[in-house]
Amino acid sequence: MASNSSPPDEAIPVYLLTGFLGSGKTTLLSRLVRSAAFADTAVIINEFGQVGLDHVLVGQARDDDVVLMDSGCLCCAMSTSLQDSLETLYYRRLRGEIPRFARVVIETSGLADPAPLITTLGADVSVARHYRFAGAVTTVDAVHGLQTIDRYREAATQVAIADRLILTKTDLCDTVSLLNIQQALPAYNPTAALRLATLTASQGEADFFADWTTPSSVAPDSAGVPASASALRLGHVLRYGITSFTFHVDTPVSWTRYAKWVRHLQQHGDALLRLKAILAMDDGEVYAIHAVRHLFSPPQRLTQPIAAPQLGAIVIIAQDLSREEAEAAIEILSPS
């Protein structure tokens, strides 16, 4: 979706489930698709280019159609493109051939860079007519997760892009190691909310794929945000040139500046992995801003009272973006 076009209100939310090979995506989903908490969900398993196994592991025997699980959840393997799969689901729902699902969860392949899928969700006109990207959920193996992020760029990208990180295999982990990874993960993505898989299909696990428009979920975690006004801090320089920057803008921003800022950042879209911000605008309202690569979602007006350090915070996770380039972008939004 472009910054200046909003999806329709009734657009069906689409969540991406990503995570490195073996991190527990299929295990989590196979619990959920059998659970009443997922009764209103269509799950698409993206196995493009692979010998498809995941749809079978999730509990769907056939690979050529939409399967209705006993729970009411729909499952299908993505046989063609994401656009085609979503369109087909939408029109079958409209014709009453399948139940009226209220959300879609797409499981990506373990080596996938989720960004192109997210771009398709927002930028493809036919998809954006009926659907809206609602968030990326990334599973992280509590035992091997940190090693994997250090070793594999794909894993680091999947973590960097997440809105929510789900720690799996916590049953295999001792308390100290679990605490270690919980403390370490914010360095790789300071804005993502961190949750533990509960290992039982529950409303709590289904809510990993629920709308996250509360301030605590859209706000960068306060640990990553400088308390002092106007502070600019270079975050952690991670591996593979992935860096997180946290900025703070004190004064209300005009929509003209905002538009200019978005255009500027879109020129750096290949470098921009993820951006989250909560900005006071000069119309007197406060908005949550989300972007993945080139794709800026329409600003979401927040109705809850929000104070510093969340108010005015901008977190950028980027790859091969210099400090000077990041600062130049902020200067456009809020000249010093």
Ligand SMILES: Nc1nc2c(ncn2[C@@H]2O[C@H](COP(=O)(O)OP(=O)(O)OP(=O)(O)O)[C@@H](O)[C@H]2O)c(=O)[nH]1
């Ligand atoms: N003990 C334990 N094992 C788990 C858990 N989650 C996943 N596993 C195991 O880890 C292995 C990989 O899990 P999958 O769910 O297939 O992982 P995936 O992310 O779908 O893997 P890919 O399809 O390769 O991307 C399987 O043997 C699972 O049984 C967990 O919470 N606890």
